[in-house]
Amino acid sequence: MKKYLLLFFVIFSTTLVKSQVAKEKVTISYSNETISEIFVRLEQMTAVKFYYYEDWINKEKISGNFNNSLLRTIISKLLEDTNINFHITKDNNVILTRNSVVYDFLPDGAFELVNKDSIAAALIEEKKKSKFPVYFSSQQSYQTAIQTTRIGKARKDSDKEKFELIGFVKDLKTNKPLNEVSITVDGLSTGTTSNKDGLFYITLPSGENIIQLRYLGYESITTRIIIYNDGEANFELIEEIQQLDEVILEGEVNKNVKEIITGLTVIDVKSIKNIPLVLGERDILKVALTLPGISTAGEGSTGYNVRGGKIDQNLILLDEATIYNPTHFFGLFSALNPFVIGEVNIYKGHIPSEFGGRLSSVFDIKTKTSSVKKLTGEVAIGPITSTFSIETPVIKEKSTLIIGGRGAYSNWILRSLDHKELSKSRASFYDVIAKYEHKVNKKNTLKVTGYYSYDNFSITSDSLYSYKNRLLSLKWNHSFNKKNSGSVRIANSAYSFNINYDGKTINDFDLGHKLEETELKINMKYFHNKELSFNYGLSSKLYNISPGNKIPKGDESIVSALRIPKERAIESGLYLSGKYNLNEKLSFNLGIRYAHYSFLGAINQNIYLDNLPKTTKTIKETLSFDKNKVVESYGGPEYRLSARYFVLPNTSIKASYNNMYQFIHTLSNNTTASPIDTWKLSDLNIKPQKSKQFSFGVFNNFNENLYEVSLEAYYKKTENILDYKIGAQLLLNEVIETEVLQGEGKAYGIEFLIKKKEGRLNGWVGYTYSRSLIKLDSEFPEEVVNNGKYFNSNFDKPHDFSLVSNYKFTKRFSASMNFAYQTGRPVTYPIGRYIQNGLELVAYSNRNEFRIPDYFRLDLSFNIEGNHRVKKIGHSFWNISIYNVLGRNNPFSVFFVTEGGKLKAKQSSIFSIPIPTITYNIKF
Numbered sequence: 007m008k009k010y011l012l013l014f015f016v017i018f019s020t021t022l023v024k025s026q027v028a029k030e031k032v033t034i035s036y037s038n039e040t041i042s043e044i045f046v047r048l049e050q051m052t053a054v055k056f057y058y059y060e061d062w063i064n065k066e067k068i069s070g071n072f073n074n075s076l077l078r079t080i081i082s083k084l085l086e087d088t089n090i091n092f093h094i095t096k097d098n099n100v101i102l103t104r105n106s107v108v109y110d111f112l113p114d115g116a117f118e119l120v121n122k123d124s125i126a127a128a129l130i131e132e133k134k135k136s137k138f139p140v141y142f143s144s145q146q147s148y149q150t151a152i153q154t155t156r157i158g159k160a161r162k163d164s165d166k167e168k169f170e171l172i173g174f175v176k177d178l179k180t181n182k183p184l185n186e187v188s189i190t191v192d193g194l195s196t197g198t199t200s201n202k203d204g205l206f207y208i209t210l211p212s213g214e215n216i217i218q219l220r221y222l223g224y225e226s227i228t229t230r231i232i233i234y235n236d237g238e239a240n241f242e243l244i245e246e247i248q249q250l251d252e253v254i255l256e257g258e259v260n261k262n263v264k265e266i267i268t269g270l271t272v273i274d275v276k277s278i279k280n281i282p283l284v285l286g287e288r289d290i291l292k293v294a295l296t297l298p299g300i301s302t303a304g305e306g307s308t309g310y311n312v313r314g315g316k317i318d319q320n321l322i323l324l325d326e327a328t329i330y331n332p333t334h335f336f337g338l339f340s341a342l343n344p345f346v347i348g349e350v351n352i353y354k355g356h357i358p359s360e361f362g363g364r365l366s367s368v369f370d371i372k373t374k375t376s377s378v379k380k381l382t383g384e385v386a387i388g389p390i391t392s393t394f395s396i397e398t399p400v401i402k403e404k405s406t407l408i409i410g411g412r413g414a415y416s417n418w419i420l421r422s423l424d425h426k427e428l429s430k431s432r433a434s435f436y437d438v439i440a441k442y443e444h445k446v447n448k449k450n451t452l453k454v455t456g457y458y459s460y461d462n463f464s465i466t467s468d469s470l471y472s473y474k475n476r477l478l479s480l481k482w483n484h485s486f487n488k489k490n491s492g493s494v495r496i497a498n499s500a501y502s503f504n505i506n507y508d509g510k511t512i513n514d515f516d517l518g519h520k521l522e523e524t525e526l527k528i529n530m531k532y533f534h535n536k537e538l539s540f541n542y543g544l545s546s547k548l549y550n551i552s553p554g555n556k557i558p559k560g561d562e563s564i565v566s567a568l569r570i571p572k573e574r575a576i577e578s579g580l581y582l583s584g585k586y587n588l589n590e591k592l593s594f595n596l597g598i599r600y601a602h603y604s605f606l607g608a609i610n611q612n613i614y615l616d617n618l619p620k621t622t623k624t625i626k627e628t629l630s631f632d633k634n635k636v637v638e639s640y641g642g643p644e645y646r647l648s649a650r651y652f653v654l655p656n657t658s659i660k661a662s663y664n665n666m667y668q669f670i671h672t673l674s675n676n677t678t679a680s681p682i683d684t685w686k687l688s689d690l691n692i693k694p695q696k697s698k699q700f701s702f703g704v705f706n707n708f709n710e711n712l713y714e715v716s717l718e719a720y721y722k723k724t725e726n727i728l729d730y731k732i733g734a735q736l737l738l739n740e741v742i743e744t745e746v747l748q749g750e751g752k753a754y755g756i757e758f759l760i761k762k763k764e765g766r767l768n769g770w771v772g773y774t775y776s777r778s779l780i781k782l783d784s785e786f787p788e789e790v791v792n793n794g795k796y797f798n799s800n801f802d803k804p805h806d807f808s809l810v811s812n813y814k815f816t817k818r819f820s821a822s823m824n825f826a827y828q829t830g831r832p833v834t835y836p837i838g839r840y841i842q843n844g845l846e847l848v849a850y851s852n853r854n855e856f857r858i859p860d861y862f863r864l865d866l867s868f869n870i871e872g873n874h875r876v877k878k879i880g881h882s883f884w885n886i887s888i889y890n891v892l893g894r895n896n897p898f899s900v901f902f903v904t905e906g907g908k909l910k911a912k913q914s915s916i917f918s919i920p921i922p923t924i925t926y927n928i929k930f
Contacts, residue, residue: 032080035071040064041084052077054094058102062090089159089237105156105234152216152228158235168211170236172488172533174204175219178242181406182348182375184221186261187243192216198536205491207536219243238488262714263705266585266595266650268662269313269355269718271297275347275374288386288393290350291332291340291369296808296824298718298757298774299354300367303801303831304861305896305916308337311801312354313720314753314778315366316727318672318685319695322369325441325455327479330501330521330685332369334435334461335390335414338916341459341475345384345395346410346439348374355701355720356648356662359581359597360529360541365666365697365724373441373455376408388925390414405444412437433463437475451483471682473503492530492543499523503682507559514559517738520552521685537587541597546578549670551685554738568738573687574606577669583646590652597646603669603694604639607631611690612741619786620691620744629690638690641667657706668695671728673736673746684737686728691743696725714761724751729782731789747789749782752796769811778802791853798832798854805829818871823864830858830897835911858913864891880930889921 030052036044041063045056054077072080081092081100093101093108101108158169175187183204190197191210200206210233219227224243231239261272273293291310294300301311308331309317322329324342332341349372353361361368376382376397383396395410413436437459444452455478462472481495502520507513527545534540553570583597611629618624631637648662671692674683688694703718726748730736734745755776762768778801783794791797809825832854839848867887890896897913 030077031074032077033073033075034080037069038067039069040067044084048077048080053098054100055098056100056102058090059104062102062104064088089156089234091159105158105160105232107160107162109162152230154230154232155239157231157233157237157239159237160234164235166212166235168209169233170207170488170535171210171231171233171239172205172207172237173239173241175200175206175221175241175243176204177224177375178244179377179379180348180375181378184224184243186264187219187221190218190220192218205533207533209535236488260656260707260711262716263652263656263658263707264650266593266660267353267356267358267648268660268701268703269299269353269720271300271352271354273350273352275344275350288344289340290342290344290347290371294350294352294369296772296810296826298759298772298806299720299755299776300352301774301801301803301806301828302337305338305863308333310367310369311778312352312367313699313722313755314751314776314799314802315722315724316672316799316801318670319364319366319668319697320369321361321364321367322371324371324457324477325373325453325479326370326481326495326527327455327457327477327497327525328499328523329457329475329477330499331473331475334437334459335433335463339391339414339435341435341437342371343393343395343410343412343437343439345386345393346373346408346441348372355664355699355703355718356595356646357664357666358541358595359583359599359644359646360543360545362545362579362581362599362601362644362666363547363577363668363670365668365695373408373439375443376406376441378403378406382930384927384929386925386927389923400442401444403445405442407440407442409440410438433461435459435461449485453479453481453483455479470506470508471503472506473501473682476500489533490531491533492528495525495527495529497525497527501685505682512562512564514563515556515565516559517554517556518552519554519682519684522550524548538584540582540584542582544578544580546576549573549575549577549687551687553684553686553742556738570738570740571609573609573689575604575669575687576606577601577603592652593650595646595648599644599646600641601644601667602639602641603667603688605637605687605689606633607635607637608633609637609689611637612743614691617785619784619789622741622744625741638688640669640688640694656708656711657704660701660703660705662701663699665698666696668697671695673728673730673742682737686742689743692728692746693726693748695727698723712762712764714759714763716757716759718757719755720757721754722752724753727751727780729780729791747782747784747791749780749791751778751780751799753778766814767811769809772806772808772810774806775804776802776806777804792855793852797852800854801831802854803829803831818873820869820871822867822869824866825862825864827862828860830860832856833858858897861896863889863894863896865889866891880928882926882928885925885927887923887925889923890917891920893919 032048032051034044034047034051036047042060049055072083078094085092089105091103091105091107093103095101157171175184176182177184183202184200185202185204187200187204187206188197189199189206189208191208193216194211196208198206198208210231212233215231215233217229217231219241221243224245227241227243229241271294273290275290294310295302299313302309303311310320311317312320322332329341333339334341351370353368353370354366357368361370378399379402381396381398384394386393391412391414393410393412395408397406397408399405400407414434437457439455439457441453441455446452457475457477460472460474462470464470477497477499479495479497481493483491483493485491500520500522502518505517507515507517525545525547527543529541529543532540532542551573553573555569556565557567558565579599579601581597581599583595585593585595587593609631611631613626613629614620615624615626644665644667646664648660650658650660652658669688671686671688672683673686686692699720699722701718701720703716705714705716707714727750729747729749731745731747736742736745739745753776755774758773759770761770778799779796780799781794781796782789782791784790805828807827809823812820812822814820833856834853835851835856836848837851839846841847865888867885870884870886872882895915895918897915
């Protein structure tokens with residue numbers, strides 16, 4: 007009975023009356039003062055007294071003024087952006103309450119309900135019929151104490167029974183957003199998951215809710231949410247302290263089945279240390295080559311071929327800035343420091359509408375969010391390279407800095423290669439990266455990333471080749487409100503190569519090529535509810551290309567200086583996409599992007615005679631365009647459509663359609679990619695590439711999500727694929743359009759993946775059957791290749807099989823295996839000899855009619871972890887790897903020489919013997 011009397015006393019003693027002080031008008035100005043300081047001044051100016059906990063009041067200083075305003079108006083304005091309500095009593099006291107409001111009446115029949123279990127129960131019943139306050143039970147018991155959080159600011163004029171809770175889930179240590187965190191409510195069938203930014207949205211009934219957050223590899227959280235109104239709650243999860251035995255792909259429960267996007271590959275950077283790779287170097291992008299649909303032309307080749315596409319059809323982004331050559335050391339290493347990379351998403355099927363400009367794939371690589379709490383770092387020392395990273399808070403809990411670097415000392419390994427020229431060569435490289443992240447306030451974050459890499463190598467004693475990448479990315483994130491957020495990004499990227507020929511002769515020269523782009527991108531997100539969200543924005547990119555310049559070196563050189571005119575263009579895109587869950591089974595991701603491209607002056611463009619092939623003899627006239635004058639424009643709509651349907655709770659089918667434009671091309675007549683390939687913009691004579699891709703897949707998890715199985719099929723058609731004429735001169739050519747051909751392409755394939763994610767034995771098997779074909783046909787015989795029929799592209803390899811497995815003997819000792827098999831790539835062979843005008847000439851087969859021998863390789867590694875004591879300076883481990891255990895002499899290239907009057911075929915290999923390495927790693 008005492009608790010009922012106490013409740014009556016609280017309610018009636020605080021009955022709201024229209025006192026004189028409530029009607030009093032006040033004039034006050036304040037500058038750079040806290041709310042508490044303003045309350046003290048109001049107490050001095052009026053008869054009121056304020057009662058509250060100091061901890062409730064924000065210490066932020068504000069400025070403003072009121073002229074002859076009601077005291078109630080002034081207090082309401084001061085507390086407008088807080089979760090604090092207030093109540094003015096008849097004796098001139100201002101009582102502040104957090105979240106809740108004070109009511110001055112009881113519901114009808116409250117006195118008659120006094121014999122019920124509690125007055126609170128009666129009030130809850132009345133709330134169903136009228137606007138009434140939030141009540142919750144204080145008798146709920148749990149085995150362990152849980153935290154209570156109050157959300158929102160109650161309002162007397164609100165009749166809503168459900169409210170929206172929005173927030174972010176992050177890693178407590180690294181502050182990294184966590185994707186696909188499961189968020190459920192006890193006693194309700196509702197639930198949600200966080201997205202890739204860690205953002206979640208859920209609708210809750212007013213009052214008390216018990217929320218549970220679960221995420222694989224992290225400790226679960228149970229918390230009590232008392233919600234009074236729409237509001238925000240952020241959560242930080244703690245990573246479980248346990249031995250990692252995941253495989254490379256992310257182990258998020260059921261994600262591969264639930265994800266709407268087709269053809270998405272996610273690489274877990276944490277676990278790549280378990281995979282045996284070349285020369286003991288952890289390599290993120292080399293791991294991608296073990297997965298279906300991603301390949302390379304051969305060992306020691308730069309670039310990646312995704313679903314039958316050329317290497318220039320991949321958009322490789324580091325913190326949303328483009329890297330044009332992401333490789334080191336003849337393609338044996340990627341140019342990315344694995345210690346600073348936090349997330350790798352590869353889109354090879356459905357490509358989100360925010361990305362444009364490439365036909366085959368997007369490698370969306372993001373650096374990790376460094377620790378805001380303490381200094382950490384990682385170091386690896388190997389036989390070829392050493393790698394490090396340092397993470398440190400700059401302003402604790404507010405800003406962080408991560409710095410990473412790598413250097414190579416690799417000349418000794420070149421001397422051991424089975425290649426006469428390479429064994430006499432030398433090579434080295436280094437790269438550095440830094441990222442600064444600053445949380446300005448709750449709604450604004452600044453991120454700045456800088457990157458630089460440099461390679462140089464000498465194949466012969468008189469030529470030094472070098473190439474470098476540089477990028478700078480500046481991104482500002484802003485949250486407008488609970489539903490709207492956005493970002494503005496400015497990025498600059500550059501790629502260049504140089505050939506320095508110093509033969510101590512009169513033919514010495516320097517030759518260089520440079521590509522630079524600058525992009526502005528505005529990206530906006532609207533989160534309507536868990537069923538519907540939008541992503542929209544625009545981007546614009548300025549290209550500047552110096553196609554090549556050659557200058558004499560030294561006073562005695564007779565080389566003529568040559569400079570190819572610069573090329574400039576603007577590529578822009580306007581895009582909109584929406585994610586819509588029609589019901590529990592069917593979801594869509596629909597987008598459209600309008601791409602527009604303009605090739606700009608100042609430049610000269612040749613016009614050729616009609617009905618004749620393009621040669622220097624068929625130039626009709628040359629047009630001159632002034633600076634920034636539009637020479638030619640291309641573009642059109644790009645549709646991005648993807649859907650997912652749940653056949654069973656753990657089985658889904660997905661389908662997608664994309665069409666894309668690409669306005670930039672590589673020029674190369676090598677069968678494999680080269681670091682000295684040049685880039686060319688679409689202009690008056692060279693059209694942009696286009697593609698259409700259809701894909702369909704079935705995804706299934708079984709045995710409580712321990713196993714994942716997927717089967718995807720795709721078909722892709724391309725137009726205006728750039729190729730070359732026989733004997734083409736592509737470097738330093740002022741009329742390059744006379745040396746190239748543009749034709750049609752098609753690619754199709756089936757990709758299979760089965761993965762075991764956990765347990766002592768884990769890993770995956772991947773298999774791809776694919777074809778990549780090209781057709782070069784024309785009304786002019788000299789521009790026809792292989793009789794105008796489809797023929798194998800340089801990177802057509804029908805069969806690609808990978809097996810990756812890890813076995814953990816104990817918590818400290820584990821072994822890994824990597825087996826790869828690929829069909830040999832196409833090659834053109836000489837098939838005979840003939841005499842013409844007294845000269846003996848070689849007759850060649852149709853282009854790419856034959857194949858080099860098939861490729862297969864077995865790698866093994868053994869990992870030795872340090873002890874797992876909690877309190878120690880750092881965690882270390884040793885990696886012992888053997889690359890190419892079987893000593894397979896896989897051909898890098900096949901070439902032909904004349905010896906003794908006979909034509910003989912020979913092959914060169916990069917690694918024809920087993921290569922053992924040992925690497926020491928320490929993380930602190």
